[in-house]
Amino acid sequence: MGLSAWKAYRDSRWALRxxxxxxxxxxxxxxxxxxGHVLHYAPREHAVEERAVLPDGAWAAFLGGGNGFLVALTSIQWREAWKYGERAFRYCQHDVGHAIAAMRLSASLFGWTLRLLPEWSDEQIAAVLGVDRDEDRGGAEPEHPECVALVAAPGQWRAGDPAPLVAAARRAAWRGRANVLSQGHDEWPIIEQVTEATKYPGRSSTPDSHLPTSKSDLEESGAQRWNLGVGSWESTRALILQRRSALAFDGQSSLGRDRFIAMLARLQPAAPPFDAFDWRPHVHLALFVHRVEGLVPGVYAYLRDSAVLGEWRSGMRSQFLWEPVADHLFLLLPIDVMWAANRVSCDQEIASDGYFSLGMIARLASALRDRGESFYRRLFWECGAIGQVLYLEAEAAGSRGTGIGCFYDDAVHELLGLTGDEWQSLYHFSMGKAVDDPRLTTEPGYSWETAAK
Ligand SMILES: Cc1cc2nc3c(=O)[nH]c(=O)nc-3n(C[C@H](O)[C@H](O)[C@H](O)COP(=O)(O)O)c2cc1C
Known part of the structure; x- marks a missing residue:
């Protein structure tokens, strides 16, 4: 979650993370x-600020003799809304998904598990973090609870009921006040409405979930180390720190077929970072392949759960071939899709000039019916996590990725022949050989790090 670079152009200087x-x-x-210490992370300093100490042994009781710590995320929607208006809600959710994956993969480098705790309601998260304390917020913009996760060594998972921690937080002495970002604000009532409608009530009836029911489930998943395939811990760390979004691709380089297929295999749900989630995969890919060696350009489907094959086949255009290419990967239509990919991603050239771009297609209507409307946010988290893996896979392949939050969902659905609201395009992504802007200078995120790219 920290800084990884400072960029500068003339008199402007900005941090990247x-x-x-x-x-x-x-x-x-x-x-x-x-x-028992509630700490807020300050990225600029790469330090934590203590907000409170939970009194009365509440923390030890929560851990129940185990060992571990909690990480939690919140969103300050105004940071996106002043610029993007109503789109801010989903952008915040995408960003949470990226952050969950970034943290899960970091934990994995230490051999630790990281799991979202589905028992916690949004209200409980807010109470323990102190973000519901109006007295500390003053006139600052609201900060909304998103998720909380337990980080632990495998076998050390004992997180208990959040209620005593919430009670302790209510009794604690708190320090610190929030900053006010802007003096004036445009109102975006739909953001408030969707925030309210998607509040998470805590663990509810989730019939088909694969919630961890025993410690052994977690030990098993904790044993799965994430491996970018670049060798040492240090080189993996270096790749994580060098991750950047491409601003443009060269429009001619290509990616090897095996590498492409290996990248997609990293999106299978059992492996980190997806083992952080307490739900089965709901998001699959519609790929627009432009320049992958040995693969004919065209529209492809990559299924993160093979069980959806029949449903996608019958729900999409009847002309699609569904020709198996590799595990979970199918060729639908061999055709030059550069124009179409560009168009559906808001006419952005990064969607057509790379090796490929893709739309993440989520099961929407029945997922919300079965799991409640709060699951809407979680669908974006799943998309963000897919994006984070692809960003890092791109770096490992000497390439670069870019998340694409601006796209025309209806056009994607039409291209695929999807009707109704069961399947919904929620996020796009592209990958290719980046063309850097030579006018920008780069310094490391912190003075103690060596220079980043
Ligand atoms: C959810 C999300 C949506 C994004 N949408 C776009 C987009 O539509 N077009 C684009 O050029 N970049 C897009 N980006 C890339 C961001 O602009 C980029 O992450 C940001 O400038 C920070 O740079 P960095 O990724 O190099 O740290 C998106 C990133 C995220 C996480």
Whole structure:
């Protein structure tokens, strides 16, 4: 969640971070609850600010003799809304997904598990982080709770009921006041409405979920180390720190077929970062392949759960071939899709000038019916996590990715032949060989780091 670079152009200087963010506006705030201390992360200093100490042994009781700490995320929607208006809501959610994945992959480098805790309601998260304390907020913009996760060594997972922690937070002495960002604000009532409608009530009836029911489930997933395939811990760390969004692609380089297929395989749901989630995969890919060696350009489908094959086949255009190319990957239509990919991604050239771009297609209507409207936010988190993996895979392949939050969903649905609201395009992504802007200078995020790219 920290800074990874400072860029400068003439008199302007701006920071970039390990996790990406729509418009580099970074609405996501991170917190740590460690040993009963509630800590807010300050990225500029790469330090934590203590907000409170939870009294009366509440923390030890919560851990129940185990070991671990909590990380939690919130969003300050105004950071996106002043620029993007109503789109701010989903951009905040995408960013949360990227951040969850960034944290999960970091935890994995230490051999730790990181799991979202589905028992916690948004209200409980807000109480323990102190972001519901109007007295500390003053006139500052609201900060909304998103998620909380337990980080632990495998086998150390004992997180208990949040209620005693909430009670302790209510009794604690708090320090610190929020900053006011803007004096004036445009109103975007729909953001408030969707925020209200998608509040998470805590663990509810989630019939088909694969919530961890025993410690052994977690031990098993904790044993799965994430591996970018670049060798040492240090080189993986270096790749994480060098992650950047491409501003433009060269329009001619290509990606090897095996590499492409290996990247897609990293999106399978059992592996980190997806083991942070307590739900089965709801998001699959519609790919626009332009320049992958050995693959004919065209529209492809990559299914993160093979069970949806029949449904997609019958729900999409009847002309699609569904020719198997590799595990979970199907060729639908061999055709030059550069123009179409560009068009559906808001006419952005990054969608046509790279190796490929893609739309993340989520199961929407029945997912919200079965799991409640709060699941809408979680669908974006899943998309963000897919994006984060692809960003890092791009770096490992000597390439670069870019998340694309601006796209025309109806045009994507039409292209695929999808009707109704069961499947919905929620996020796009592109990858290719980046063309850097030579006018920008780069310095490391912190003085103690070596120079980043
Ligand atoms: C959810 C999301 C949506 C984005 N949408 C776009 C987009 O539509 N077009 C674009 O050029 N970049 C897009 N980006 C890239 C951001 O502009 C980029 O992450 C930000 O400027 C920070 O730069 P960095 O990724 O190099 O740290 C998006 C990033 C995210 C996380």
């Amino acid at each position: 390990v996790n990406p963010s729509s418009g580099n506006l970074h609405p996501t705030e991170a917190y740590v609850v460690h040993d």
